[in-house]
Amino acid sequence: MTQQDSSRLLRWALRLHPAAYRAEHEAELSAIYAQATHGAGPLGRLREAFDVAGHGLRRRTGLGSDRMAGQVLAQAAPLAVAVAAGGSVANLLWLFVPGNKILPSSSLPGVLVLVNQGLMPLLWLAALAAVWTGRWTVARALVVPATLLRLVDLPLLLAALPAVPGAGVHPSVVLNLAVPLLTGGVILAAPRDLLGSPRSRHGAIAGVTALAVLLGAVQLFNVFHPVPLGGPRTAQALWAGVLAVALLGRRDRLFAAGLAVAVLPGVLQCTVPLLYPLSPVGAVALLLVLVSSAVALFRAHRRRARATPPSVA
Structure with missing residues (x-):
């Protein structure tokens, strides 16, 4: 997985968040993703992208940790x-x-x-x-x-x-x-x-x-x-x-x-x-x-x- 593929995965994962939440927290989520995948291999970047996507789906469905x-x-x-x-x-x-x-x-x-x-x-x-x-x-x-x-x-x-x-x-x-x-x-x-x-x-x-x-x-x-x-x-x-x-x-x-x-x-x-x-x-x-x-x-x-x-x- 190239760096470009990793960025594309992150953008896809971020789109699963509600628009208002994404506008407010996109920079924070991107920074967390970059820190978590620093030095990680393709599987590590893929796993973190899925974690970001899962977080977005939980926000959309009301299954967040605050609910x-x-x-x-x-x-x-x-x-x-x-x-x-x-x-x-x-x-x-x-x-x-x-x-x-x-x-x-x-x-x-x-x-x-x-x-x-x-x-x-x-x-x-x-x-x-x-x-x-x-x-x-x-x-x-x-x-x-x-x-x-x-x-x-x-x-x-x-x-x-x-x-x-x-x-x-x-x-x-x-x-x-x-x-x-x-x-x-x-x-x-x-x-x-x-x-x-x-x-x-x-x-x-x-x-x-x-x-x-x-x-x-x-x-x-x-x-x-x-x-x-x-x-x-x-x-x-x-x-x-x-x-x-x-x-x-x-x-x-x-x-x-x-x-x-x-x-x-x-x-x-x-x-x-x-x-x-x-x-x-x-x-x-x-x-x-x-x-x-x-x-x-x-x-x-x-x-x-x-x-x-x-x-x-």
């Missing part, structure tokens, strides 16, 4: 990595289910499934380790290929499995595309200046990772030993319970909101299939989400009302 939405995303980002890492590890257990026809397959799609299923946990665990040590640049760089691998997971599975006559487009197909994009979006959209080293959140990160692994294992166990009520998919509704607990948290509301955002992709992945057709377990999960969301919105509205001073007539 509540940006602060919630900063709380959610490390927990979203934990959920994805724990879920990808738990997903490996499904490959060893008795009668699984993908694991012993010698076909190219079957081999690609195995490679993909093995690489995803490695990437997410590496991202989790980077988050644990506060290396967010590395963590977010790893999230991109991990998300891409998750996106190609379903096509590879469909190619490896025998064709099912009469199979149509299922909601799970859409979910398997939307959920990884949502997870990656939460992590990449969080304001960089609020992320830092999450030492105070190490316990929460470890707990959420363990919870994701546990819920994945419970879902697998429930397939072979279903509980009497609801059948083999009952355990999927547990994610709705996690979301409800997060939404109803009272101590650290900012952290509770971040946890709710972090587990939302898992909730969608597990509970939406319970709604088509609507099963008793799906109805309970939907009720949990609706009631907890309504209570959380009511509390937020009441806090805003208390914080707003009465107008002078």
Whole structure:
């Protein structure tokens, strides 16, 4: 990358800022970029340009560090990595289910499934380790290929499995595309200046990772030993319970909101299939989400009302 290319990248990144903000801060942003890229190679200049572009997009979408939405995303980002890492590890257990026809397959799609299923946990665990040590640049760089691998997971599975006559487009197909994009979006959209080293959140990160692994294992166990009520998919509704607990948290509301955002992709992945057709377990999960969301919105509205001073007539 030449110096001219670097300047062109910076101009492109600056254009993503709101016009008024760009007019006021363009010189400052250019100076910060020049200082950060002094002596840096092409990858370093490209990374800084993307950071400037991301800052502009956050300003346009109201996700800056001075906004509540940006602060919630900063709380959610490390927990979203934990959920994805724990879920990808738990997903490996499904490959060893008795009668699984993908694991012993010698076909190219079957081999690609195995490679993909093995690489995803490695990437997410590496991202989790980077988050644990506060290396967010590395963590977010790893999230991109991990998300891409998750996106190609379903096509590879469909190619490896025998064709099912009469199979149509299922909601799970859409979910398997939307959920990884949502997870990656939460992590990449969080304001960089609020992320830092999450030492105070190490316990929460470890707990959420363990919870994701546990819920994945419970879902697998429930397939072979279903509980009497609801059948083999009952355990999927547990994610709705996690979301409800997060939404109803009272101590650290900012952290509770971040946890709710972090587990939302898992909730969608597990509970939406319970709604088509609507099963008793799906109805309970939907009720949990609706009631907890309504209570959380009511509390937020009441806090805003208390914080707003009465107008002078």
